[in-house]
Amino acid sequence: MFRNSYDNDSITYSPTGRLFQVEYALEAIKQGSAAVGLVSKTHAVIVALKRSAEELGSYQKKIIRIDDHLGIALAGLSPDARVLSNFMRQQAMSSRMIYNRPIPVSRVVSAIGDKAQRNTQIYGRRPYGVGLLVAGFDETGPHLFEFQPSGTVLEYFGAAIGARSQSARTYLERNFEQFHDASLEDLVLHGLRALRDTLAQDKELLAQNTSIGVVGLDLKFTLYDNDDAREWLEKLGDVGSTRGRQLPDEPEPAATEDAPVTDAPPPEETDTVEPIETDA
Amino acid sequence: MDHMPENWGRPRSDVYGVYNPAIHNAGPTTHTQQPSITGTSVLAIKYNKGVMLAADNLASYGSLARFTDQERLIKVGKETVVGVSGDVSDMQYIQLLLERLIIEDNYEQDGHNLRAPHIYEYLSRVMYNRRSKIDPLWNAILVAGKKDDGSPFLGYVDLLGVTYSAPTIATGFGAYLAIPLLRKIASDDGDEKRITEQQARAALDECMKVLFYRDARSLDKYSVATVTTDGEVTIEQNVRCQDMSWRFADHIRGYGTQTM
Numbered sequence: 001m002f003r004n005s006y007d008n009d010s011i012t013y014s015p016t017g018r019l020f021q022v023e024y025a026l027e028a029i030k031q032g033s034a035a036v037g038l039v040s041k042t043h044a045v046i047v048a049l050k051r052s053a054e055e056l057g058s059y060q061k062k063i064i065r066i067d068d069h070l071g072i073a074l075a076g077l078s079p080d081a082r083v084l085s086n087f088m089r090q091q092a093m094s095s096r097m098i099y100n101r102p103i104p105v106s107r108v109v110s111a112i113g114d115k116a117q118r119n120t121q122i123y124g125r126r127p128y129g130v131g132l133l134v135a136g137f138d139e140t141g142p143h144l145f146e147f148q149p150s151g152t153v154l155e156y157f158g159a160a161i162g163a164r165s166q167s168a169r170t171y172l173e174r175n176f177e178q179f180h181d182a183s184l185e186d187l188v189l190h191g192l193r194a195l196r197d198t199l200a201q202d203k204e205l206l207a208q209n210t211s212i213g214v215v216g217l218d219l220k221f222t223l224y225d226n227d228d229a230r231e232w233l234e235k236l237g238d239v240g241s242t243r244g245r246q247l248p249d250e251p252e253p254a255a256t257e258d259a260p261v262t263d264a265p266p267p268e269e270t271d272t273v274e275p276i277e278t279d280a
Numbered sequence: 281m282d283h284m285p286e287n288w289g290r291p292r293s294d295v296y297g298v299y300n301p302a303i304h305n306a307g308p309t310t311h312t313q314q315p316s317i318t319g320t321s322v323l324a325i326k327y328n329k330g331v332m333l334a335a336d337n338l339a340s341y342g343s344l345a346r347f348t349d350q351e352r353l354i355k356v357g358k359e360t361v362v363g364v365s366g367d368v369s370d371m372q373y374i375q376l377l378l379e380r381l382i383i384e385d386n387y388e389q390d391g392h393n394l395r396a397p398h399i400y401e402y403l404s405r406v407m408y409n410r411r412s413k414i415d416p417l418w419n420a421i422l423v424a425g426k427k428d429d430g431s432p433f434l435g436y437v438d439l440l441g442v443t444y445s446a447p448t449i450a451t452g453f454g455a456y457l458a459i460p461l462l463r464k465i466a467s468d469d470g471d472e473k474r475i476t477e478q479q480a481r482a483a484l485d486e487c488m489k490v491l492f493y494r495d496a497r498s499l500d501k502y503s504v505a506t507v508t509t510d511g512e513v514t515i516e517q518n519v520r521c522q523d524m525s526w527r528f529a530d531h532i533r534g535y536g537t538q539t540m
Contacts, residue, residue: 100401104392140391 010120010127021127022120025149028129032075034162034198035062036191037133037144038172040182043216044135044142046073047191049162049198050209063213067092068220069102070136071213075162077129084112084128084147105136105143109153117151131161137215160194167197184219185235188212192236199241205233315367315418317341319352320497321454322363323487324422325462326432326447326472327480330508331424333363334484334519336491338499345499351517353503357382359425359511360396362403365451366419366439374417377406396425396507400435400443408441416440420451426509432472447472450487453495458487477506489521500524 007020035048048062074081095103119125132147158172171194207230215221322335339350364371400423420438427433448462500521
């Protein structure tokens with residue numbers, strides 16, 4: 001995978017029709033810690049695991065509020081997320097100023113999708129190295145979108161990105177039928193359980209490393225961090241990793257393998273030691 | 281030596297100030313214009329199930345009644361009507377802007393559409409920005425439709441960027457002659473709940489008659505638009521003032537106090 005001669009720039013196809021730089025950008029997302037999102041018929045929730053570079057350092061912010069009705073969770077290069085979130089804020093502000101309406105979630109997400117796509121088709125530019133889960137509420141209800149550096153933007157009932165996110169995805173797949181009619185509290189607890197499944201062995205969800213964002217009908221986007229997160233974790237109860245425990249039907253994830261950018265199912269990840277870096 | 285050719289031959293910056301390159305690409309300077317072809321009053325009144333507007337079909341060239349088939353009530357999107365008075369070419373430009381706005385809004389087909397409050401905000405931004413460039417669109421505009429909570433929406437914006445909202449609004453001469461008559465049936469916010477469609481229509485017809493008597497730049501042929509809170513828009517055209525009495529004209533000699 002790392003010996004390709006067609007990966008020097010973002011605008012060169014390989015003979016099999018792949019853009020390797022874009023795929024490498026997706027790898028950057030997998031290095032970041034996990035973020036999970038899910039929707040019910042009234043709310044959208046995003047939860048994320050924060051990482052700190054060293055014991056005495058702060059934890060990297062993983063959830064950003066864009067507007068009263070919109071927020072994002074990021075995984076990957078956080079400076080790229082900052083740039084994209086500032087752009088989204090400008091779009092949201094512009095919609096309120098010109099039309100006096102909160103920007104429809106699908107439109108702001110199309111705007112960053114188009115922005116990201118440009119960087120895959122202009123010489124000299126690099127694709128954004130961050131994946132986003134965009135949670136928002138507009139006239140057509142609550143929405144959850146996943147944004148990728150390729151410019152692909154898809155809407156989901158439940159989604160997970162970042163390191164060991166396949167475990168979260170498995171939880172979401174098993175439980176998604178309960179999400180639609182879930183109360184806000186149940187929805188958040190589902191999200192936290194999915195996030196818990198991404199923890200490395202012997203780690204746990206703590207107030208300092210867990211971030212929760214909720215938005216919905218009659219509820220402006222609200223961020224729960226630190227002490228506010230603690231209240232949710234107390235409701236959750238068991239905050240420890242499930243890895244290393246004997247669970248009959250959950251095999252350990254297999255090693256990473258190559259996968260094309262677009263439609264193929266996502267590859268499973270290696271369960272490596274967490275890399276020492278400041279990016280989320 | 282200054283090696284930049286674009287600076288050769290220029291006066292010294294330290295004496296005359298730094299050269300502003302924007303001069304090179306500037307268009308003609310436009311200042312406050314005069315309107316040329318104009319439309320007169322637009323009237324509007326909220327009622328229990330929506331909003332009703334009226335505007336005559338005259339486009340005047342100063343004191344010449346030049347065009348008698350000018351429609352000044354514009355349907356925008358599915359549920360909004362915009363009534364425009366003032367310069368007709370600026371009205372046509374606004375019509376173009378609104379048409380493009382709706383077309384672009386419909387690209388996505390995502391269930392999100394611009395409604396009256398959004399169109400009103402958009403036009404307010406356009407009008408205010410033009411006035412801030414001292415190049416106004418010489419109009420007074422009424423936007424009618426429904427609010428997000430389902431109640432009737434009516435807003436006014438003009439060439440100065442002034443905006444306001446009330447149960448009854450009129451532009452031009454209508455502000456002096458029609459508003460007092462309309463306020464007899466709806467003077468405060470909330471009064472519209474007690475007004476029926478027939479009452480609203482009767483009030484507008486009466487006002488259009490009064491305006492034809494007294495506004496020297498008006499016409500007796502007009503259009504009436506109804507926008508309901510169910511989202512239905514109807515524009516009735518070629519309505520004429522009824523039961524007018526011009527017998528007083530018989531006795532008039534000259535102007536003012538002359539009797540012979």
